[in-house]
Amino acid sequence: MSKFILIRLKGFSLVELMVVVAIIGILSAVAVPNFQKYQAKSRTSEAKIQLAGLYTAEIAFYSDYSVYAACLSNMGYNPSPEKSSRYYAIGFTSAGLDSASTKAIDNGAAACDEGPLDGKNYFLAKKTASGPSAKEDLATNAVSPGGFTAGAGGRIMGSAVDKWSITQSKILNHDSPGY
Numbered sequence: 274m275s276k277f278i279l280i281r282l283k284g285f286s287l288v289e290l291m292v293v294v295a296i297i298g299i300l301s302a303v304a305v306p307n308f309q310k311y312q313a314k315s316r317t318s319e320a321k322i323q324l325a326g327l328y329t330a331e332i333a334f335y336s337d338y339s340v341y342a343a344c345l346s347n348m349g350y351n352p353s354p355e356k357s358s359r360y361y362a363i364g365f366t367s368a369g370l371d372s373a374s375t376k377a378i379d380n381g382a383a384a385c386d387e388g389p390l391d392g393k394n395y396f397l398a399k400k401t402a403s404g405p406s407a408k409e410d411l412a413t414n415a416v417s418p419g420g421f422t423a424g425a426g427g428r429i430m431g432s433a434v435d436k437w438s439i440t441q442s443k444i445l446n447h448d449s450p451g452y
Contacts, residue, residue: 331423
């Protein structure tokens with residue numbers, strides 16, 4: 274006669290597993306919105322870096338020609354290779370330009386007001402939360418012979434536009450938080 278030895282296998286019950294799943298669900302419901310907000314804040318560093326580069330180009334141009342200009346491509350500022358990975362449009366809107374600032378000063382290059390403006394007075398970005406960035410996303414900006422205010426704008430979270438600006442005095446402003 275054989276004896277059957279019952280060995281009890283230890284494990285988790287269905288109730289214990291359901292409690293763990295419920296706890297994970299509550300934690301993720303709290304963590305995901307906070308994570309998205311932190312992610313949006315980290316994207317703002319792109320605007321700061323792009324505006325710092327534009328500022329450097331403007332100051333270098335001013336040291337050569339004693340005038341600030343809005344023609345970014347003629348100043349040597351060209352962030353177009355990373356267009357597909359940028360969230361922010363950057364530059365000057367045509368409304369804020371005077372005719373003297375839009376003309377090229379060096380080597381008879383084409384004037385900025387000829388042809389498409391993307392890549393001349395402003396650079397657009399493709400990677401945004403709600404479609405490509407537009408010139409209208411830029412912060413209020415202007416150029417004059419004695420100063421400038423350059424803008425950056427992008428949709429980094431939802432449809433609200435996050436806007437930044439920098440002046441010839443290197444004053445960086447967060448004009449309109451978009452997150």
